[in-house]
Amino acid sequence: MKARDVAVQGVLAGVALVAAFLVWQREPSRAQGEVTVEDAQASALDRIRYDEEARFVELFRDPQDRDTVWVRLGNKPAKPGSEAGTTDGGVAQPGLGDAGTDAGSIATASPAPVPPPRELRGNDVALKLFSRFAPLRAQRDLGVLDDKKLDEIGLAKTERGLTLTLDGTPRTFLLATPASGWGAPYLQRTSDGHVFLLGPGLLPDLEAASSRLVDRRLHTFDVDGFDHIVISTGTTSRAFVASGKPPGAVQLSPVDAPSTPDDFARNWHDRLWRLTPVELLGRGEA
Known part of the structure; x- marks a missing residue:
């Protein structure tokens, strides 16, 4: 390749980089009238x-x-006065005056913390x-x-x-x-x-x-992001290998019979995969 060709390609590459930078820095387009x-x-x-x-x-x-x-x-x-007080049904409290003239007392509930x-x-x-x-x-x-x-x-x-x-x-x-x-x-x-x-x-x-807005994922890897799974309970465990890629179905087969997909294991795993927590612990909560 001649030196002139190299120089031309270098100039074109530089122009392309400048154009990409300007597009990246450009203010995002807005809707009409915005x-x-x-x-x-x-x-x-x-x-x-x-x-x-x-x-x-x-x-x-x-x-x-x-x-x-x-x-x-x-x-x-809660704002002051937002919680109504409870009225005592006309029973005089000790030390508040003559029982015959006391019309009742109002007990103000403390606001909940x-x-x-x-x-x-x-x-x-x-x-x-x-x-x-x-x-x-x-x-x-x-x-x-x-x-x-x-x-x-x-x-x-x-x-x-x-x-x-x-x-x-x-x-x-x-x-x-x-x-x-x-x-x-x-x-x-x-x-x-x-x-x-x-x-x-x-x-x-x-x-x-x-x-x-709260992240409720149990994991961040994709459905094709694993090669095998192991299910354990006590001292017993079973291992399965994964095959197939999305958008098709991912099959699970026993390790000792990789050509025999186990539909029950796959359905069970699919349900576990899609679990979503109902409640979460926040940062610093025990």
């Missing part, structure tokens, strides 16, 4: 917090592994959802609305909120509470009062975080 609520790089996002009246959900990166997201689920203390928040490993849905909040985008920018309009769309007295921590700095937003319990997800940026209409798929995963 607006930016908070312009930030995904690498700057450290934590997402979603608040409701009685509970909260947080998604945050693992300090030791930025590709791992944890889900923090917590409850809030709030359990500590739980931290559980996030699944792939949590990881994808985390990246969708930086930059945070919405379908429309409704501008600054008056108090009457804020009340109509559920932002005047809402107790729902969203906080994004970007490079250690929190950015706070209010989330509408529709009167019917569902509706368009309106969001208000507290820094300037602008109201936005979010897309329909951004908040439902946070609202149902305990079922949608």
Whole structure:
């Protein structure tokens, strides 16, 4: 090959690398009419917090592994006066006065202690959802609305909120509470009062975080990721070899009869393979 040909190929390879780098750095395409609520790089996002009246959900990166997201689920203390007191049925208590004039007493129940928040490993849905909040985008920018309009769309007295921590700095937003319990997800940026209409798929995963965002896998290898299995009980064990590749069925055969698939063993193993835990221990829980 001539030196000129080598030089031309080198230039073409360099141009290709530059083009690939520019495509990689380019801002992701957005839907028509979409607006930016908070312009930030995904690498700057450290934590997402979603608040409701009685509970909260947080998604945050693992300090030791930025590709791992944890889900923090917590409850809030009951507000004063939210639990009605119990009324004593007209029986005077000793030391409170004359039994003939005491009309009764009210015993105020102590609020139940709030359990500590739980931290559980996030699944792939949590990881994808985390990246969708930086930059945070919405379908429309409704501008600054008056108090009457804020009340109509559920932002005047809402107790729902969203906080994004970007490079250690929190950015706070209010989330509408529709009167019917569902509706368009309106969001208000507290820094300037602008109201936005979010897309329909951004908040439902946070609202149902305990079922949608928690990693419930018992293992991370694929159905074709093993060569044999051994089933043991006490001092007795049986070994099977695996054959076949997805999308076809994976067969299990006894080690001493590899050409004779055992359908019972395969069906039993398939059921075990698909087991999903109902409850999990969080990080630090005994």
